[in-house]
Amino acid sequence: MYLSRPTQAVFVIAVLLAIAALLIFLNILPFVAIPSFWIMTTAFVLLLLGNLVKGM
Structure with a gap:
């Protein structure tokens, strides 16, 4: 995985x-x-997807 x-x-x-x-x-x-928990979770999931999906 890259x-x-x-x-x-x-x-x-x-x-x-x-x-x-x-x-x-x-x-x-x-x-x-x-x-606030769900907003922070959304922020971290967005960063995770930004690292896993190329070009996002």
Whole structure:
């Protein structure tokens, strides 16, 4: 299995999702109904797919 580098867009989206999850966890963004755990999980899965799928 070969890993590839994720594109810059995938990386930026994953980082923004991780920051949003942290802000939700700290109650800085209390109006978001999705738990921060699922947002952070989505960010990590996106990074995982960006490493596993070439060109993503």
